[in-house]
Amino acid sequence: xxxxxxxxxxxxxxxxxxxxxxxxxMRDGFEGASVDDIVREAGVSKATLYSYFPDKRLLFIEVAxxxxxxQSDAAVAQLEGSDDVRDVLTTAAKRMTKFFxxxxxxxxxxIIVGESQRFPEIxxxxxxxxxxxxxxxxxxxxxxxxxxxxxxxxxIDLAADQFPELCKAGLHLKMVLGxxxxxxxxxxxxxxxxAVDMFLCKYGA
Amino acid sequence: xxxxxxxxxxxxxxxxxxxxxxxxxMRDGFEGASVDDIVREAGVSKATLYSYFPDKRLLFIEVAxxxxxxQSDAAVAQLEGSDDVRDVLTTAAKRMTKFFxxxxxxxxxxIIVGESQRFPEIxxxxxxxxxxxxxxxxxxxxxxxxxxxxxxxxxIDLAADQFPELCKAGLHLKMVLGxxxxxxxxxxxxxxxxAVDMFLCKYGA
DNA sequence: AAAAAACTGAACTGGTCAGTTTATATTTCT
DNA sequence: AGAAATATAAACTGACCAGTTCAGTTTTTT
Numbered sequence: 001x002x003x004x005x006x007x008x009x010x011x012x013x014x015x016x017x018x019x020x021x022x023x024x025x026m027r028d029g030f031e032g033a034s035v036d037d038i039v040r041e042a043g044v045s046k047a048t049l050y051s052y053f054p055d056k057r058l059l060f061i062e063v064a065x066x067x068x069x070x071q072s073d074a075a076v077a078q079l080e081g082s083d084d085v086r087d088v089l090t091t092a093a094k095r096m097t098k099f100f101x102x103x104x105x106x107x108x109x110x111i112i113v114g115e116s117q118r119f120p121e122i123x124x125x126x127x128x129x130x131x132x133x134x135x136x137x138x139x140x141x142x143x144x145x146x147x148x149x150x151x152x153x154x155x156i157d158l159a160a161d162q163f164p165e166l167c168k169a170g171l172h173l174k175m176v177l178g179x180x181x182x183x184x185x186x187x188x189x190x191x192x193x194x195a196v197d198m199f200l201c202k203y204g205a
Numbered sequence: 206x207x208x209x210x211x212x213x214x215x216x217x218x219x220x221x222x223x224x225x226x227x228x229x230x231m232r233d234g235f236e237g238a239s240v241d242d243i244v245r246e247a248g249v250s251k252a253t254l255y256s257y258f259p260d261k262r263l264l265f266i267e268v269a270x271x272x273x274x275x276q277s278d279a280a281v282a283q284l285e286g287s288d289d290v291r292d293v294l295t296t297a298a299k300r301m302t303k304f305f306x307x308x309x310x311x312x313x314x315x316i317i318v319g320e321s322q323r324f325p326e327i328x329x330x331x332x333x334x335x336x337x338x339x340x341x342x343x344x345x346x347x348x349x350x351x352x353x354x355x356x357x358x359x360x361i362d363l364a365a366d367q368f369p370e371l372c373k374a375g376l377h378l379k380m381v382l383g384x385x386x387x388x389x390x391x392x393x394x395x396x397x398x399x400a401v402d403m404f405l406c407k408y409g410a
Numbered sequence: 411a412a413a414a415a416a417c418t419g420a421a422c423t424g425g426t427c428a429g430t431t432t433a434t435a436t437t438t439c440t
Numbered sequence: 441a442g443a444a445a446t447a448t449a450a451a452c453t454g455a456c457c458a459g460t461t462c463a464g465t466t467t468t469t470t
Contacts, residue, residue, distance in 0.1 A: 011446065012437080029322065031236045035428060045448045050429065114319020116382045117234070123382030131378060158399050161375030170366030173336060177321045177328030194363045202403040216416060217467080240458060250418045255459065 010052070016042045017049050021063045026107050030060050030115050057119070064122050067108050068129035071099065079141045085150050085204075086196060088141065093167045093192040096134065100172050101182060109176055135160050142203075152205045159203060166195035215257070221247045222254050226268045231312050235265050235320050262324070269327050272313050273334035276304065284346045290355050290409075291401060293346065298372045298397040301339065305377050306387060314381055340365050347408075357410045364408060371400035 020042025024033045035056055039046050053059040077095075079088050099105045108126070116123035138160040145151040153159045169191050174180045183191075225247025229238045240261055244251050258264040282300070284293050304310045313331070321328035343365040350356040358364045374396050379385045388396075 013447075029319075032323075034426080045450095046429080047431085047449085048447055051446085054429095056428065110318055110322065113315055113381055114234075117315065118237075120383055123384060127379070127382055127384055135375075155395070155399065158374065158395065161396075162371055162399065162403065165370045165374045166367055169363065169370050170340075174332070176318055177332055178325055179328060179332055190360070190363065191366075194360065194367065198367065198403060198407040201407040218417075239456080250420095251459080252419085252461085253417055256416080259459095261458065 011048070013042070013044050013048055014052060016044050017052055017059075018063060018066065020044065021059050022067065025060060025063050025111070026067070026104070029111050030056075030118075060115075061119065061122060061125075064108075064112065065125050065129075067104070068126045071105065071108060072129045072133045077137075079137060085145055086200060089163070089196045089199065090192060092138065092141075093163070093195055094188075096164055097167050097171075097188055097192060100168060101175055101188070106175055131164070134164055138163060150205055151203050153203045159199075163195065163199055166198060167192060169194065216253070218247070218249050218253055219257060221249055222257055222264075223268060223271065225249065226264050227272065230265055230268050230316070231272070231309070234316050235261075235323075265320075266324065266327060266330075269313075269317065269324075270330055270334075272309070273331045276310065276313060277334045277338045284342060290350055291405060294368070294401045294404065295397060297343065297346075298368070298400055299393075301369055302372050302376075302393055302397060305373060306380055306393070311380055336369070339369055343368060355410055356408050358408045364404075368400065368404055371403060372397060374399065 017038075020040075021033075021038050024038045024041050027033075028037070035046065035049065038059075039049050042049070049059070053062070079092055082088050082091070112122055112126045135157075139156055142151060142153060142156050142159055146153050146156070171180075171183050171187070171191060175182070222243075225245075226238075226243050229243045229246050232238075233242070240251065240254065243264075244254050247254070254264070258267070284297055286296070287293055317327060317331045340362075344361055347356060347358060347361050347364055351358050351361070376385075376388050376392070376396060380387070
């Protein structure tokens, strides 16, 4: 069995190229990043890069995909470990907020929003691998809790949309626009507690 | 009294330039817009444009300022006309949501977020003339209602941050990324009612 | 009507950048 | 070791674009 382990021929320096591209795109955005910067960062020749990717746009899309994937893996996981609804929601809120406010999360958000006109598929990729997964997992948990009689929700999709929104309250937009320092633990806790309180006030059984 | 009515000499075609720039920037973004496109759209010579604005960046900032101003004027007004808290909140929510979902509102949001790294002052300008004004007006109304014993809020700033966030639930991001049709009246009403319900559930006296 | 101010059009500069080419070198496979 | 695949460096092309310049025209002011 010495069959090639991938149909797509990727060459020895595939990872280097992607790493370099990730660094430069995340630092400078799509327009701001020049291909020469990327090859310098990657320690690779321009010809090599272009032997992997036919153009800058497709390289960017590949990087964006990877970043979205990594993002959602880190931020989203099954909601388990406690039987108390408030605990579970608080944990979920902390995870989400942590990612929303991270440098990577903010920068991905900025770039995706800014380029979503130019590259519609990137917007979809981002949404599916991030917000949509959060929604799905939250939805599942809420449904389970409703079935168990612990929550009382008529429109579960709406509720699963509201909760993440509450976790951003006031902080996220300011951070995206670079208008404030990262929030302290205390500030985050205040927002999260406010979110959970409000959510349970409305939907608690 | 034939004194010039403005200290800054603006020339006859000032408005033409700004209108053309507004059209092209809002259509193509900052990088996507070429100065030649703008002068063509404005029906003005390049030399004229550069006699008003020293460079493309400052022209863009001027346009962004105007757009933010127009935005907040349209979306934000005193919250009056009814004594019923629910009515007032519902009206406010409708106005906000209408703007959030409008073509102009979405495009301004995309461009500002995308360019906020390159032009930090634009982010601030946008925030002050938009979200911050909404926050201030909402805050004032909430305080008044608390004083009148109609609401019961311990952290008014948090509450004033939560409400607009609830009004976006699920819709805004999808629209920004171009992932769905504009919501129907029914969908908007559903989100708004959900927002007001949840808000009053938590803070109603 | 004369003078002053504003505008025009078109060519030009200098710089950047995506993507290509080529001749050469290194790595990997057999 | 020899062949085949992969990578390199560097120069090059073609296009785009911000910003300048200037000789000449139109509009406004006096």
